[in-house]
Amino acid sequence: MDAYTDKIKEISKKILKEGKVDVVMGFRKGTLGYMSEPYMAKSEKDAENLVFDCNCRMNLVNYLTNRKDKIGIVVKGCDSRNLITHLIENKIKREQLYIIGVPCTGLADKASLLAHADGEITSVEDDNETITIKGEGFEKKVVKTEVLQANCKTCIKRNPVIFDELVGEEVPELEIENRFADVEKVEKMSPDERWNFFGELLSECTRCYACRNACPLCYCPTCFVDESRPQWVGKSDNETDVQTYHLLRAFHDAGRCTDCGACEAACPMDIKMRYFTRKTIKDCVEKFGFEAGMDLEQRPALDQYKINDPNEFIK
Amino acid sequence: MEFVGLEEDRLHFSWISSAEAIKFSDVANQVSEKVKALGPNKKFVKRYPTKDTD
Numbered sequence: 537m538d539a540y541t542d543k544i545k546e547i548s549k550k551i552l553k554e555g556k557v558d559v560v561m562g563f564r565k566g567t568l569g570y571m572s573e574p575y576m577a578k579s580e581k582d583a584e585n586l587v588f589d590c591n592c593r594m595n596l597v598n599y600l601t602n603r604k605d606k607i608g609i610v611v612k613g614c615d616s617r618n619l620i621t622h623l624i625e626n627k628i629k630r631e632q633l634y635i636i637g638v639p640c641t642g643l644a645d646k647a648s649l650l651a652h653a654d655g656e657i658t659s660v661e662d663d664n665e666t667i668t669i670k671g672e673g674f675e676k677k678v679v680k681t682e683v684l685q686a687n688c689k690t691c692i693k694r695n696p697v698i699f700d701e702l703v704g705e706e707v708p709e710l711e712i713e714n715r716f717a718d719v720e721k722v723e724k725m726s727p728d729e730r731w732n733f734f735g736e737l738l739s740e741c742t743r744c745y746a747c748r749n750a751c752p753l754c755y756c757p758t759c760f761v762d763e764s765r766p767q768w769v770g771k772s773d774n775e776t777d778v779q780t781y782h783l784l785r786a787f788h789d790a791g792r793c794t795d796c797g798a799c800e801a802a803c804p805m806d807i808k809m810r811y812f813t814r815k816t817i818k819d820c821v822e823k824f825g826f827e828a829g830m831d832l833e834q835r836p837a838l839d840q841y842k843i844n845d846p847n848e849f850i851k
Numbered sequence: 852m853e854f855v856g857l858e859e860d861r862l863h864f865s866w867i868s869s870a871e872a873i874k875f876s877d878v879a880n881q882v883s884e885k886v887k888a889l890g891p892n893k894k895f896v897k898r899y900p901t902k903d904t905d
Contacts, residue, residue, distance in 0.1 A: 722854070730855060783852075851863065
């Protein structure tokens with residue numbers, strides 16, 4: 537990963553110096569050892585702070601919406617798919633961007649790192665195969681595949697789809713046996729079991745909207761939950777309001793979500809809201825044969841009509 | 852909606868032209884029969900705390 541970091545710094549300094557971009561969006565070390573935070577480098581000096589490791593859980597495409605300046609941006613495979621979605625939805629122009637692609641071997645799950653640690657974590661090092669967790673009085677090595685985020689285990693595109701420059705050799709894509717095993721498990725339940733499952737899943741939600749704010753798809757000027765005339769959904773932590781919020785957010789992201797996992801990584805209550813979005817991904821793949829953000833030329837599933845669109849639910 | 856636990860016969864979709872009066876009445880009857888069989892909906896109903904439950 538140090539090689540990635542060095543390369544990102546090198547490219548960033550070069551494009552900032554040449555005036556190709558006004559700013560480079562990347563990551564820098566966070567205040568906690570197991571977190572890296574989004575960072576905007578505006579000068580060659582700033583670019584020294586850039587890093588890349590298994591703690592870069594946020595999706596930087598989130599910060600691109602409607603920007604007018606020239607931007608260098610660091611993208612992982614999933615982020616690059618969101619970048620495609622942004623380009624298709626006219627939220628940014630290709631000419632404005634210099635895309636620094638990172639062939640990604642996955643991100644480390646926060647909760648798993650904390651479970652492995654014997655105290656406060658001061659640093660997490662990642663060499664693409666082994667992760668070294670260091671803290672006061674302990675040092676532990678774990679195999680990276682054991683502490684991956686759930687979405688990285690079912691990742692279908694680890695290498696960026698679109699880029700101007702890659703920071704390393706492309707990595708092999710994963711071979712996944714059953715990509716939607718988790719969704720299928722829920723589908724097999726009875727309606728009441730499902731109702732209880734999701735009731736339990738969302739019971740801790742405080743409606744802080746961290747998932748929405750971390751999501752590159754959620755760029756509406758006024759989100760439906762913030763609207764008060766008309767007020768589409770109640771603002772309390774009432775069970776029905778919480779369910780309505782998560783369900784509607786999933787519908788808004790349907791056919792656009794790339795399963796980057798920024799929502800779950802941002803959640804302070806560790807809620808697995810990807811169950812909702814993953815169902816929409818599964819339906820899109822099965823019913824429309826569509827995968828979000830894989831191709832600049834292809835219109836999203838919910839944006840086009842085909843004569844063979846499935847319609848058996850209409851009587 | 853069914854994925855999050857709504858019963859299968861609770862939600863119906865139909866495409867009916869304004870000229871298809873008979874189809875409209877048939878569908879309406881079918882829907883009400885199916886929903887009656889399920890009984891009152893208890894899901895996605897917002898309940899405010901009352902003096903008794905507090």
